[in-house]
Amino acid sequence: MKSFDYFEPHSLEEAVGLQQQGQGRGCWLAGGTDLLVQMKEHVRQPGLVINLKKIRGLDDFHFDSVTGLRLGALVTAREVETSPLAHQHYAGLARACTDFASIQVRNRATVVGNICRASPSADTLPPLLADDASLCIHGPRGTRTVALEGFCTAPGRTILAPDEIVTHVLVPAPAPGTAKVYLKHGRREQMELATVGVAVSLTMSRGRCSRLGIVLGAVAPTPLRVPTAEALLLDEEPTRDRVHAAAAAAAQACQPISDVRASAGYRRQMVEVLTRRALVQALEVLR
Amino acid sequence: MTAFSIIGKSVKRNDLIDKVTGSAKYVADMQFPGLLYGKTLRSNVAHARILRIDASRALALPGVKAVLTHSDVPRVLHAGSPHPRSASLSCDQYILDDKVRFWGESVAVVAATSEEIAEEALGLIQVEYELLPAVFTVEEALRPGAPLVHDLGPGGNQVLDPVTCQRGDVEKGFQEADLILEGDYEGGRPVPAYMEPNVCTCQWDPTGGLTVWISTQTSFMVRGIMAEVLGLPLNKVRVLVDHMGGGFGAKQDLFQTEFLCALLARKTGRPVRMEFTREETFLGGRTRHPARIWLKQGFKKDGTITARQARIVYTSGAYGSHGPGVTNVGTTALASLYRCENIHVVGSCVYTNTPIAGAFRGFGVVQAYYALDIQMDEAAVALGMDPAELKLRNAVREGDVAPSGHPLIGHGLEDCIRRGKEEVGWEALRSRERDEHGPVRRGWGLGCEMHGSSAYPGIKEQGNAIVKMNEDGTVVLFTGTAGLGTGTHTVQAQIVAEEIGVTFESVSVVHGDTDAVPWDIGAFASHTTYMGGRVAQMAAAEVKAQLVARAALQQAVDPSQIEVRDGVVSVKGTDRSVSVREVMMPKRGIPAPQFVGSATYHPTKSYSFAAHFVEVAVDIETGAVKVLQVVPVHEVGKVIHPVAAAGQIEGGIQQGIGHTLYEDFQIDLKTGRSLNPNFVDYKMPLFMDMPTIRTVLLETAPDPGGPWGAKGIGEDPIVAIGPAIANAIYDAIGVRFHHYPIKPEQVLAALQEREGGAQ
Amino acid sequence: MNQVINLTLNGEPRTLMVACHRTLLDTLRLEGGLTGTKKGCDVGECGSCTIIMNGKLVNACLVLAVEANGAEIITIEGIQRSALELHPLQENFIKYGAAQCGFCTPGFIVAAKALLDENPRPTIDEIRFAMAGNICRCTGYTKIVQAVDETAREMQENGREAL
Structure with a gap:
């Protein structure tokens, strides 16, 4: 250094x-x-x-059933991983926080840091995007709140100005009947960068899918929400065929590259498999 | 049969207390006043002539004490692995050359007062290259008129003249066959990935003597070549190795840093340490030889093999290193394992502009037996036989000619297969009902191997040991065997204690100092127990004879009447006994003379055997393969330390699973750049990826060349696990793979291809 | 830029002058004289530099030394119960052959200690999960699981006896 x-x-x-x-x-x-x-x-x-560790209030970890989750910039992945609240209401995020790197790293790495790093394969981004998270940003001109969607602009790039700090990430409270899943594909069980990551946040009401977020990681320059896939299930009964069609639509929508970890073609296939599995798993949770 | 006091018991390993407390000093842990930090500038081109190096800006950086380039160092051609008793060396390296032959080769070195400054200085050195056309694959290297990596050697980018292993008449054999199988097999480029990056520290004393602290398996070889290249007598080069963080064969080579470190230390008059970064262990370290194998065999209906013909081409990378040895060992290995009278195998080894392949656990045999054992499995399917039955029927056995040219001893391979079948309930597994629900398919596979202890006949091996008894009856063993972490010093102490008849605790071991211990060829070729243990036993026997003679004199009996066991000397047939300590005590004021035993041993070779039974699970939607369990059965002649022996097997299996399913050091075939020289993208199986392993050790074919019949164990496990996994994948999904590593996307593609074909 | 930091190293208060751009790993090894903590990759991928910082398991290679100002650090050198008495984990790593070359061993023992401090009777899967960030290239991990599992069992039994 x-x-x-x-x-x-x-x-x-x-x-x-x-x-x-x-x-x-x-x-x-x-x-x-x-x-x-x-x-x-x-x-x-x-x-x-x-x-930033000496700044008060940035270690905020607060959940309210109305306002949702508020994570300060210093909250570590391990804190989320070991939080029963996170597991109960933000299972996708909790899974993402469990599945990356090692305990040693997760004891230091922060969720906000993972967001700001804007890696295409960042684990926490897909579940947060699927949940419509937003960010509090503090800068010389005061504080603003922005949607997480659109925050990352390219690999390693965000809309953040150099003199701005993301102080918190906010995640809405889940509606009743919501299930969240994050599935990560890698070669190893742990200590892995996602070859493909798929987050699903699904709310069912009266037998139909009333809200759905499907977000793909590691298959585009930034995590990719796939409205074309979501549309196939929204306001519909999640039949086997519709789930399969949504998975296929997700595969259609992604823009993977080939690298040392996997080929583009394989990534695309895994998007389909993982999206389908994530949807099935979410529906099973709700059953 | 003699009951053993110490052999066969898992005594407390004498190196582990230091290791578990953190007090073990590895080379990078040693502090030196005035220490300078050496760093290497590595090429970012694969093949080029160096036109100009400008180090002036680096030299001007405060804290930089010296910079060396090819024009500052002696130009001595030497072998990267200069085994002094080897029959075949490839003498093709300079300390630094005016040419680079692979992406990542050393170009210049810097010594500075801190690592950070040294690193900064590297960025200030400017190198101008004239790019040369490069060859990255065997095909490119062997194309007529291909650019040559070296001007020396047999030419045509060959590291050595092709090696042929022949007996009988293959044409006749194929004519007699009912079934002929032919296939191409391919082995990838895994690296040993020892946890301790390569490191050495050099310091000169005022008398012109050089001391080298280094992580090496071959301290005397380091001493010999450094003395030769630097023009010093052997007594002016002292090489010290205490604890080392693994080597797995690769730390038999010199990595150029040793010479450069010594030269930097000489130039600056200060101690200099050069420690590889993890990336450098990939770029400047050694890999396994990637290999292409064409294999053709003929079979009778009953499974008898009538002919075996093969061509094996190893990729050496930019330098020869162990290419000749690997080619010889791998080629001759194909003449064995499964019996066959008609054999024709040709092995060759090719230079390419890629990182250097070297010695690595399994030494050419991993590749050869991957092909051979998988093809046996294919033959079993084609013949409608149980693969275990086919392998049993053809297993080499007592009296068969081994690759070394010697007759084999015992029925080790058959014993392993039979025992493993019982352990896993093979018959029931073969006829089990398959669960076709869901995306996961399970399968079982068997992989077999044999591996020699000692590098004979390629290296005319020699082991040496000195044992002395102190005046209180305690014992010191002086051995040159390096302790890679296998527990060899404990094993040798056990052998010495057992041989003399004293307790394990009363034997200590001096090792790792070339000025103090007898010459040693190095710790490799699965020979530390077989050769090092045997020669320690021979030296111990000499001390015992002296002890017995003194005791006999004291007891006024014939020496044949004296028995020594567990530190107690007794007279046979009487109740007279004294302790060894008492025998050694001064008598009439005169202390016992110094008892010293020394021995030299020139072993040939023994063979150990293994059969691995493996269960895998394959996800047919993702192609992911997980190894669920392994039952490795190993025949090792005699087990000295059961825990250490099992540890070798389990560790070898871990690396073998890695090679077969995960690990792949990738080179960009356009530029020669290394694509994943790090632990992020060079994937080794970790804790969560490992299966349960239930190790079985057999002692059914002891070899008289080893201590109480003991043979090697270090390399065997990594050989058998690969084909076992490939065969298990076939059993699970009916798809046959001929290469490693078998990656998920290849599994998926193969499944889809088959599906497409079926539709 | 240099800075003075005060920290507790294995129970002992220490004051060190550190360069701001130096990692805690290099500082422990060079300034602290604690070379039991190893550098295997320097980027948080191997776990050889695992230490406990303020009760949490971390990679010393991914912490700046200045960040350790005021921190309580436990390294492998602080695991032993006394100069003469090994920690049961250390005893069992020897007994079960959970160490071979030993380079990764300090990291594993520190990780195992952190696990047992938090979860005195982990399942086999919990042991494997807790050490997923530590690479061992020699043992195949089998004997490490055994050593940790056995230690947990022993410590629990001895704890009961003590009551």
């Missing part, structure tokens, strides 16, 4: 001020599990590193 200046601000204002003084050459540090690797591999060489 190249040398850098290091700061531990105690407030968001102080943090933003440091970043502005550093003329945007700074990096936020929360979990650090991505940032340190990127610095070691010279992918990023910040002039200053601003550790």
Whole structure:
């Protein structure tokens, strides 16, 4: 790693001020599990590193059955993984937080960090997108809330300005009759980057699918929500044929690439298999 | 039969207390005042002539103490694996050359006061290359007029002249066959991925002596070649190896860093450490030889093999390293395992502009027996036979000529197959009802192998040991055997204790210092117990003779009347006994003389055998294969330390599962760039991916060349597991794979292809 | 940029001067003299540098040393019960052959300790899951499961006896 200046601000204002003084050459540090690797591999060489851990309120982990889930920027994957509340109401996110890297990494890595890294294969993004999550962003011009959909613009890129901080992720409370599933395909059981990830958030009411989010990971530059697949089930009875058709539509919609982990063709096939399995699993949960 | 006191017991390994407390010092753990950190600049092109290197900016960086390029180092041609007693070496490496032959080859080195500065300095060195056309595959390398990786050797990118292994008349054999099978098989490019990255530290003393602390399996070979290349007498090069974090064969080579580290230390007058990053263990380390095998066999209706013909081509990468040895061992291996009178096998080894293949657990045999054992399975299907029956019928046995040219001893392979069949209930498994519900299909497979202990005849092996008895009756063994982590020093101490008749705790082991211990060829070829253990036993016997003579004198009996066991010396047929300690105590004020035994042993070779029974589950929608359980049955002659022996088997199975299903070091075939030199994308099976393993050890074919019949165990498990998995996949889904690693998408594609064909 | 940090290393208060861009792993090894924590990959993929930081299992290679200011750190050197008494995990890693080359062993033992601290009687699957981030290339993991499982059993039995 190249040398850098290091700061531990105690407030968001102080943090933003440091970043502005550093003329945007700074990096936020929360979990650090991505940032340190990127610095070691010279992918990023910040002039200053601003550790957010001393800022109050960023470790917020709050659930309310009306307002939903509020996760601060410092909440780790492991905290979500081991939270009964998360498992009960946000099973997809909890699964995603269990399925990536190791306990050692999950004890440091934050959910917000995983979002901001904007990796095409980020595990937490598909379930959060499927749940219509939004982000609280603090910057020099105050605080704004944006939908997570559209936040990631390309691999490793977001709409975040250098002097802005994602302080929280907000996830709506699940309606009754909702089931959430995240399925990840990789070569190994653990310690794996997704070859394909599929998140499903499905609400049934009166025998019909009243709300549905299907989001695919690792098969497009950014996680991909597939309305064409969702439309085949929305307001319909989720028959076997419709589930299969939705899975096929998801496979149709994805834009995978070939790399050292898998070929594009295989990824596309796995989208179909995993989407189908995720939908079936969600329906089984509700049965 | 003698009852053993120590042999066959899992005594507390003498190296593990240091390891479990974190106090074990590996080379990178040792602190030196004034230590400098060496780093290597590696090429980002695969084949090029170096036109110019400008290191001035690096040298100007504060903290940088030295930079070396090819023009600063002695130009001595040497072998990457300079085994001094080897029949075939490929002498094709320089410390640094004005040419690079693969993407990732060393171009320059830097020594600086910190790792960070050294790393920064690498970025400041400018290298101008003249690109040369490159060859990345066997096809490209063997094409007429192909660019040559080396100007030396037999030419045509051959590492050595093709090796032929022949007996009988294959044409006649094929004419007699009722069934002829022919197929192409292919082995990928796995790496050993030992946990401790390669590392060495060099320091010169004022008298011109060099000390090298290094993680190596072959400290005396390191000493020999460094002395030769640096122009030093052997007594001026001292190589020290204490704990090392695995090697699996690959740490038999020199990696150029050893010389460069010594030269940097000489230039700066300070100790220098060079430690590979994980990425460098891929780029500058050693891989298994990728291999292409064409195999054709003829069978009688009853399963008798009438002929076997094969061509095997190993890819050596940019340098020869162990190519000659691997080619010889792999080629001759195809003449054995399953009996056949008519054999014609030709093996060759080819240079390409890719990372270097070297020695790796299973040494050429992994590839050869993957093909052979799978084809046996195919033959069984074609003949309508149980594969276990077919393999039993053809298993090599007592008196058959082994690849080494010696007659085999015992019926080890048959014993393994029979015992494994019983363990898993093979007959019932064969006739079980198949569950075709859901996407998962299960299957069982059998894979067999044999593997030699010692590298004979390719290397004229020699083992040495010195044993001395202290004046209190305790014993010290001096051995050159390196401790890769197998527990060999414990095993050798057990052997010495048993032979003399003292307790295990009263034997300590001195190792890892080339100035202190007798010459050793290195820890490889599954020979540390077979050869190292046997020679320790021979040296111990000499000490015992001296002890017995002294005791006999004291007891006024003939030496033949003296018995020594568990530290107690007794006179046969009487109740007279004294402790070994008492025998050694001064008598009339005169201490016992120093008892020293030394021995030299030139072994030939023994063969161990194994049959692995494996159950897999295949997800027919994703192509994912999971190994559910393995029952490995190994015949090893005599088990010295059961826990350590089982540990070798379980670890070998883990690596073998990796090679067969997961691990694939990929090279971009357009540029030669390594695509996954890291643990993120080089996938090894981890804790959650491992099956349950129920190891069975047999002692039915002891070999007189080893201590109490003991043979090697280190390499065997990695050979048998591969074909066992491939055969189990066939059993599960009816699709036959001829290559490794077998990846999920290939499984899926094969299933879909079959489906398409059926429709 | 350098900074002074105060931390508790295996129960002992320590003050270290560290470069801000240095990892806790390099600091423990170079400045702390604690070389039991190993560098196997330096990017959080192998678990050889596993330590316990403020009660949580982490990879020391993915933590900046400055972040450890005020932290309580336990490394392999702090696992032993006393100079003469090994932790039962250490005893059983020896007894069951759960270590071979030993390079990954400190990370495994620290991970196992963190597991047993949290879950004194884990199932076999829980043991495997808890150590999924530690790579061993020698043992095939079989004997590591055995050693941890046996330790949990023993510790529970001894705990009952103590009551």
